[in-house]
Amino acid sequence: MNSTTIAAISTAQGAGGIGVIRISGDDAIFIADKVFKGINGKSLCEYNGYSAGFGYIYDGGEKLDEAVALVFRAPHSYTGENVVELSCHGGVYITGQVLRAVLNAGAIPAAAGEFTKRAFLNGKLDLTEAEAVMNIISAQSKTAARAALSCKEGSLSKKIDAISSCLIDIAAHISAWVDFPEEDVPEVEDEKLLAAFEAAKSDLNALISGYDAGRAVTQGIDTLIIGKPNVGKSTLMNLLSGCEKSIVTDVPGTTRDIIEETVLVGNVILRLSDTAGLRKTENIVEKIGVERTKQRLERCGLIIAVFDGSLPIDSEDISLLEKIGDIPAIAVVNKSDKGRLTELDDIKKYIPNVVELSAKSGDGLTSLVENVEKICGTGNFNPSQPLVANERQLLQVKNAASSVDDCISALRDGFGLDAVSVALQDAVDCLLGITGKKASDAVIDTVFETFCVGK
Amino acid sequence: MGYYAGKYDVAVIGAGHAGIEAGLAAARLGCKTAVFTINMDAVGNCPCNPSIGGTAKGHLVREIDALGGEMGKTADECFLQMRMLNKGKGPAVHSLRAQIDRRKYSSVMKHKLELQKNLDLRQAEIVSIERFNDNWKLQTRMNAEFECRAVIIATGTFLGGKIYIGDVSFESGPDGIFPASFLGESIRRLGISTRRFKTGTPARVLKSSVDFSQLEVQTGDEPPVPFSYDTEELGENKAVCHISYTNEKTKEIILKNIHRSPLYGGKIEGVGPRYCPSIEDKIVRFSDKPRHQLFIEPCGIDTEEMYIQGMSSSLPEDVQIEFYHTIKGLENALIMRSAYAIEYDCIDPLQLDATLEFTDYSCLYGAGQFNGSSGYEEAAAQGLIAGINAALKVKGKKPFILDRASSYIGTLIDDLVTKGVSDPYRMMTSRSEYRLILRQDNADSRLTPLGRDIGLISDDRWKRFNEKQKNKKNEYNRLKKTVIAPSERLNEILVSHETSPISTGIRLIELIKRPQLGYEALKEIDTERPSIDPNIFEQVETEVKYEGYIKRQEAQIEQMRRLEGRILPKNVDYSSISGLRLEAQEKLNKIKPQNLGQASRISGVSPADISVLIIWLSQQKKD
Known part of the structure; x- marks a missing residue:
């Protein structure tokens, strides 16, 4: 057996209590x-089949969530391959983050029906299950066809067409030069190849790095509103979301739990969490809220730190500022209607982006919006710019970039054009895979369109 | 009415490059075989270029040889000049090409057929093919009727052949041999649809009328390398080729007369090959190119005919004379045979499966140009596979299918029967995604064991093959074990090859691995080198250097083969499978793929469709 390892969220997308990320394949x-x-310190590799462990999910150094890992060893699993199921907290966001971590660790996204396909290949599914799954897949393929159609017209496909047609031209040139050695096809020059590969690489990298900005626009950024009790976090949240959501009182500590709200700030979708104040407390209920806030702090995409502008910065504020580290953040100096005693420079030492605002009246909101757009890199975001739409496409683009890297290193290491051209064809395959065309045909068509070859 | 003339296990219609391999393979596998040729003097004819091999085609010849076919051996026997093309562009694309004596090639091949046990070589034009009980009945122009269990159609450009030279056109096979004028209709009556393709060939000129003094010479390799793993002694190169170019004057004459071309005048309906354009095509399509290259190649030892490669044309004879004379060296050339275009009937190969049998007609096979390909080597490769499979079928054995990862032959056939063709198909290295593994240097390692299983590899050759594999393994181990101590001389060599010197001992394999080095560079310090077949050094060096790339391709192959292993039943109505998209249903019904791997390569069949097929397949199993 030699199968690539695939992963996907295998529970329904939505705010369920538990989300399961399934990983299947030799390296699962x-x-x-x-x-x-695992909290017991044992590696999953030491686990027997049908055993479970409790621990935490990390993406690089970043802790994402607590989870239960279920280990199945081939052939005793749903797919008949090695399988690990990670059960973490439900919800689109967390499960998405965990999936991303798994993909970063080397799995590839599973295609529609792929687990089932593998289960079948390995003889693991019975007839009743098969029929049920077939209906789902046929429904999925219709959706996929529609999605492909809309994507086809989009700017991503145009950008990818541009990069791949540039790579196809090179592949065709190499092919003409190699397959028709005695025609006067111009020699393929290493320098020109390198320049073209570098250009393709930087275009691909731009697509990859645009992915996060794109996500901010299409899927939103996990944003945490933090601050001492009673500085006006809930009022700010209400201002942003346009309705009363949190309980707002003057008693410090009324907001005990994280409250989630998705709001559009300028052109950025923020998934806001209004948190319990970060302060030491003996109140048990409130204490739980504070703990959670600390955990959330470690994994959000944006922090809005709120200060009471009518008071000077105190040690509690400072300790809060110190917790932010290098997470992108905006400081909101609230209650500008009450007069300002806060020294802005004290905050700017930690957070350069400071906005004065009155959450109550809404004064200063425009400035906050500008800052959010600026910090999310979406200030100049042009919605018709090419945008990698999902993890699968991102992976295709990443693979294409890595194949282009292979082309570059094959050239640098003095390998023949045969090695270069194979890596190049891989790159084109990845890119065409996104728009659904096939690579070798494209290369050969271009040979005959471009070069006068043949006896 | 016809008369009963006998019964054969396998009958091959046509004795060109496809028919020869098909007939020999079937006879060697123990089938009573007939090979019908329309003209006994046209067996193994090379009506176009007097050469065998070339880029990717050289791979095919080596593979044919590795499986026990004949083309490579005969090319070696008749060679005039050998060249390994693409040296310096990477080992995967090295390709061998032989200039051959075309009359000798033809007579050697004919003689081999005549000597072959179980094989009858017969001159006859087959005019009809019909079902006869469970067999086929072939009828000749002279009313002989043969009953045949399996039939291989390898009619080349003879089927409905029509030659065009300017305003003149007439029904003809290549080289003025008469065409097969009736069989096409009979094939269509069976319900098989045909189409028209065309190809062309340049003029032949008299050697003594060519002025070679100003022309660039192209010589063969020293020493020349053979195609066949059986050829021990090749001998020396016997001829050279010359290079010349068209010029502004050539262009002017062609453009002035372009309206007299049957192609541009709309007389030819057939689709020509994109890679083999006529000179008028090149000049019209690439009008900014100041000149086009051409080669002057000898047609044989005892002939003064010279082939002008690159100058095929269907312009009228008077125009040909005029523009040929504009070319340096050809100013006073006497044209002995005119260039012409030929149009012929062939099929859409999507009607075939990977054994080259018609999906809807049991025991009927197609091979060569009849299947929409082009080239002697492509034809021979298909002939071999069709011949093997016809024989296996007659004997009730399992079919022989080469997949894409095994060979260029497998790639060629998979392309034909899965993707179809829009113009005559030529093999190219870029058509193989596994080309770092499918090299011409290792064709024997890849295919000879399969040839042995089928029964086409003799005991003697099998013994030599195993010996060679053993030597290869030993050599690889020697490279891994041998440690070379640093020395002044070694470091001199390393530095002179622009690679870093060493200060501690290093394994030989690590040195070979360096792109700048190889067996040749290390000859002096590698004192323990055994004296074995130099091809082993070639294979080992490539495999050591390209190890990383080869491993990656092997992983891709493994994945592909998992899907190839899932066989799809033959008689499926894909429109009855719910869940398949409409486009996929139509394509699958047309192509009838043999397995999921092949299905996944069909354009218009998505991964989701493949999932549906997998589920459907396992339902079938349960029912």
Whole structure:
């Protein structure tokens, strides 16, 4: 058996209590072990089949969530391959983050029906299940066809067409030069190849790095509103969301739990969490809220730190500022209607982006919006710019970039054009895979369109 | 009415490059075989270029040889000049090409057929093919009727052949041999649809009328390398080629007369090959190119005919004379045979499966140009596979299918029967995604064991093959074990090859691995080198250097083969499978793929469709 390792969220997308990320393939356990650290310190690789461990999911150094890992060893699993199922907290966001971590660790996104396909290949599914799954897949393929159609017209496909047609031209040139050695096809020059590969690489990298900005626009950024009790976090949240959501009182500590709200700020979707104040407390209920806030702090995409502008900065504020570290953040100096005693420079030492605002009246909101757009890199975001739409496409683009890297290193290491051209064809395959065309045909068509070859 | 003339296990219609391999393979596998040729003097004819091999085609010849076919051996026997093309562009794309004596090639091949046990070579034009009980009945122009269990159609450009030279056109096979004028209709009556393709060939000129003094010479390799793993002694190169170019004057004459071309005048309906354009095509389509290259190649030892490669044309004879004379060296050339275009009937190969049998007609096979390909080597490769499979079918054995990862032959056939063709198909290295593994240097390692299983590899050759594999393994181990101590001389060599010197001992394999080095560079310090077949050094060096790339391709192959292993039943109505998209249903019904791997390569069949097929397949199993 030699199968690539695939992963996907296998529970329904939505705010369920528990979300399961399923990983299947030869390296499933090895990959899961890279993201999952058990509290007993044991590696998942040491687990027997049908056993479970409790621990935490990490993406690089960043802790994402607590989870239960279930290990199945081939052939005793749903797919008949090595399988790990990571059960973490439900919800689109967390499960998405965990999936991303698993993909970063080396799995590839599963295609529609792929687990089932593998289960079948390995003889693991019975007839009743098969029929049920078939209906789902046929429904999915219709959706996929529609999605492909809309994507086809989009700017991503145009950008990818541009990059791939540039790579196809090179592949065709190499092919003409190699397959028709005695025609006067101009020699393929290493320098020109390198320049073209570097250009393709930088275009691909731009697509990859645009992915996060794109997500901010299409899927939103996990944003945490923090601050001492009673500085006006809930009022700010209400201002942003346009309705009363949190309980707002003057008693410090009324907001005990994280309250989630998705709001559009300028052109950025923020998934706001209004948190319990970060302060030491003996109140048990409130204490739980504070703990959670600390955990959330570690994994959000943006922090809005709120200060009471009518008071000077105190040690509690400072300790809060120190917790932010290098997470992108905006400081909101609230209650500008009450006069200002806060020294802005004290905050700017930690957070350069400071906005004065009155959450109550809404004065200063425009400035906050500008700052959010600026910090999310979406200030100049042009919605018709090419945008990698999902993890699968991102992976295709990343693979294409890595194949282009292979082309560059094959050239640099003095390998023949045969090695270069194979890596190049891989890159084109990745890119065409996104728009659904096939690579070798494209290369050969271009040879005959471009070069006068043949006896 | 016809008369009963006998019964054969396998009958091959046509004795060109496809028919020869098909007939020999079937006879060697123990089938009573007939090979019908329309003209006994046209067996193994090379009506176009007097050469065998070339880029990717050289791979095919080596593979044919590795499986026990004949083309490579005969090319070696008749060679005039050998060249390994693409040296310096990477080992995967090295390709061998032989200039051959075309009359000798033809007579050697004919003689081999005549000597072959179980094989009858017969001159006859087959005019009809019909079902006869469970067999086929072939009828000749002279009313002989043969009953055949399996039939291989390898009619080349003879089927409905029509030659065009300017305003003149007439029904003809290549080289003025008469065409097969009736069989096409009979094939269509069976319900098989045909189409028209065309190809062309340049003029032949008299050697003594060519002025070679100003022309660039192209010589063969020293020493020349053979195609066949059986050829021990090749001998020396016997001829050279010359290079010349068209010029502004050539262009002017062609453009002035372009309206007299049957192609541009709309007389030819057939689709020509994109890679083999006529000179008028090149000049019209690439009008900014100041000149086009051409080669002057000898047609044989005892002939003064010279082939002008690159100058095929269907312009009228008077125009040909005029523009040929504009070319340096050809100013006073006497044209002995005119260039012409030929149009012929062939099929859409999507009607075939990977054994080259018609999906809807049991025991009927197609091979060569009849299947929409082009080239002697492509034809021979298909002939071999069709011949093997016809024989296996007659004997009730399992079919022989080469997949894409095994060979260029497998790639060629998969392309034909899965993707179809829009113009005559030529093999190219870029058509193989596994080309770092499918090299011409290792064709024997890849295919000879399969040839042995089928029964086409003799005991003697099998013994030599195993010996060579053993030597290869030993050599690889030697490279891994041998440690070379640093020395002044070694470091001199390393530095002179622009690679870093060493200060501690290093394994030989690590040195070979360096792109700048190889067996040749290390000859002096590698004192323990055994004296074995130099091809082993070639294979080992490539495999050591390209190890990383080869491993990656092997992983891709493994994945592909998992899907190839899932066989799809033959008689499926894909429109009855719910869940398949409409486009996929139509394509699958047309192509009838043999397995999921092949299905996944069909354009218009998505991964989701493949999932549906997998589920459907396992339902079938349960029912």
